[in-house]
């Protein structure tokens with residue numbers, strides 16, 4: 001049985017030989033102009049990188065460099081107050097720079113806008129909605145765990161974060177925001193970095209900024225460096241070796257609920273022994289504190305002098321001059337330690353000698369939340385792709 005190659009050769013030969021002399025004379029020399037496809041990748045290395053990613057393969061650094069892939073970018077994450085209750089990053093939204101709270105626990109990019117009553121805009125920068133950019137028929141409404149929320153309409157506009165541009169990002173312009181956001185003159189809106197399945201735009205969900213830009217980045221990832229009482233960064237498209245020490249430990253993410261959800265397999269307090277227990281939770285930069293199962297929280301505060309679970313203050317408190325112990329979570333087999341001083345969150349009221357704990361129970365939430373108290377000592381890589389995963393390293 002002749003091989004496919006030999007058959008092909010024969011057919012090719014017949015193609016020419018099969019033409020009679022008259023037909024040969026009829027054939028004029030001609031060329032077909034090639035029309036460049038818009039999506040044609042001019043850069044071979046970029047094409048190789050795209051193919052490797054498509055099939056879940058790691059892209060070697062030399063190919064990444066040759067692909068001069070990018071644009072990558074970095075934005076600062078600046079504490080909004082002295083207690084790191086939230087972090088704000090500058091974002092160019094349709095030509096105005098707004099201070100947005102990058103939130104890996106939600107998927108809406110929404111902002112204060114000139115569609116709101118002007119009384120709600122005092123002290124804010126806000127998005128100038130342009131009628132020609134309106135997404136007709138689209139609306140959004142979001143509520144957060146603390147009861148705050150906002151709602152409005154949708155515009156397609158250019159958004160730039162640290163030099164990385166989404167040319168047609170769904171910008172969710174607020175027509176109304178809750179009293180908590182009206183009282184907070186620092187936050188001009190949020191930039192969601194969870195999975196786009198959590199987006200609230202109707203009738204058609206919108207994509208997050210990261211989903212819109214990830215294929216243009218050198219690598220489909222962003223890395224979060226929140227810091228204790230100091231500015232950190234959100235890096236897009238690259239891993240910055242100067243921002244962490246030791247090894248990166250990766251863990252697979254369960255995306256079924258739209259979050260960066262994973263399971264820790266245990267914990268320890270101070271220099272104590274490790275307790276093996278599965279703790280399912282979400283990485284969430286938009287949540288200030290670290291919310292854990294009641295048994296874990298009780299075990300922790302048993303080691304803090306004067307700690308009590310206060311009805312008055314709605315959570316675990318202790319004397320501000322206590323020295324709470326370190327707290328360690330086991331993630332992907334590695335020990336991820338939170339320094340004790342990070343767990344002294346803030347005085348319960350200004351000037352009080354009673355402080356509110358950075359670790360609180362996840363009662364009523366249904367899962368744990370690894371919020372800023374946990375994150376601000378870590379370098380956390382959020383990698384998209386066929387199998388999204390998180391990478392953890394010590395800062």
Ligand SMILES: Cc1noc(C)c1CN(C)Cc1cc2n(n1)CCN(c1cc(N)ncn1)C2
Pocket residue numbers: 085086101103104105106144145146148180181182184187190284285286287288
């Ligand atoms: C001021 C101030 N300082 O700290 C906060 C919080 C505020 C309140 N102020 C209105 C600011 C505020 C309230 C929220 N945010 N920002 C972020 C979104 N929220 C989330 C996100 C998420 N992933 N998970 C739970 N909630 C609630």
